[in-house]
Amino acid sequence: MAAAARHGGTGRMVASVGYTAIPVKFSEKHHSPHYLYVKEHKVREDKDHNRPQNRTLFVLNVPPYCTEECLSRLFSGFCSVQSVEMCEKPILGEKTEPSKTKFFGAKIPSHMQMETAPIHNYMLFDSQGFQVAYVVFKSPAGVQAAKSLSTEEPLLISSNRHPVQTGIQKWIAKYAASIVDPTELKTEVDGFMQTYDQKIAKEEAKAEKEDGVPDEEGWVKVTRKGRRPGLPRTEAANLRALEREKRKRARKELLNFYAWQHRETKREHIAQLRKKFEEDKQKIALMRAQRKFRPY
Incomplete structure (x- = not known):
């Protein structure tokens, strides 16, 4: 050299x-x-x-x-x-x-x-x-x-x-x-962030101005801001979504793989049978009171 x-x-x-x-x-x-x-x-x-x-x-x-x-x-x-x-x-x-x-x-x-x-x-x-x-x-x-x-x-x-x-x-x-001076460093960082915020604001203003306006070839730029805002979900919709997530997680789990899972399944089945039995008893009692119960 x-x-x-x-x-x-x-x-x-x-x-x-x-x-x-x-x-x-x-x-x-x-x-x-x-x-x-x-x-x-x-x-x-x-x-x-x-x-x-x-x-x-x-x-x-x-x-x-x-x-x-x-x-x-x-x-x-x-x-x-x-x-x-x-x-x-x-x-x-x-x-x-x-x-x-x-x-x-x-x-x-x-x-x-x-x-x-x-x-x-x-x-x-x-x-x-x-x-x-x-x-x-x-x-x-x-x-x-x-x-x-x-x-x-x-x-x-x-x-x-x-x-x-x-x-x-x-x-x-x-x-x-x-050795860094904290005050000088803070001043420089604040100035940088201010310039960055101004740049982002200009880009957003330019995007809003060009939104929906066709270019030279006739193409229209579609952004997320141009979509119709979705309606907020109701409580019933949230419950249905939670129920779907619960069923989805349940499908991924191994059923009756462990002994305690088998026992829990039996208990839940017996509890459901008892609940169904009590509901049927109440239904029959109501039908007897209305003289609509015909077992034969």
Whole structure:
């Protein structure tokens, strides 16, 4: 992925064909420069709208301590910078949509994916290796100026005016930033829910407006709201429904499988016979009183 380079006879760094070596130093205290290898980012037409042709610079060998703000400041000396995107390796096609919140969706390193680890610990780890970057200028002159850079004086990444945190200070700052503020989190969640409710309300209003209206081909969209509302069930209907459920459950059960089931069946049968006998006695007594009983 990195562009190969070698020392020429003059001691200058010579980059691979197509790349330009730009020397950078972390600060004035450092003597050995670090080299960024840049070239114009070219892809097929209409394949990468976020990195426009003639205005995007592809940067290799970006050190871990260099941030997007640092690259924007370094390359703004050539031309006004529109955006800077950093990633672990070159990306083909459209870039991923950035996260809309800082509380969720934090990237977890593969070696730290443990279910028991707290989420705020994940935010302490950045990419441990060198990265690539896409610098988009507001004018094509920025790409040409970076490609034709001839100065041997290294650019400074960290200065008194623009300090860059490293080491334990960087870890402390990232740990402090990883602690969630409940008030800020509640505000963001409330805003998200408000936006979601408005979206649902618009969709429902649009559905109601289009309900019953034929489209261009003459089809009418039928929804559940267009159906006639059913009548509430009466008490007798509820009882019949319960009785059907009871019979349905009884059919699924094994009858007289256990001894106690056999005894219960006999008791119920005897109770039904006694009930029928008493009902017949009352019926005969009534018929005798009305002189309608004729046993022969």
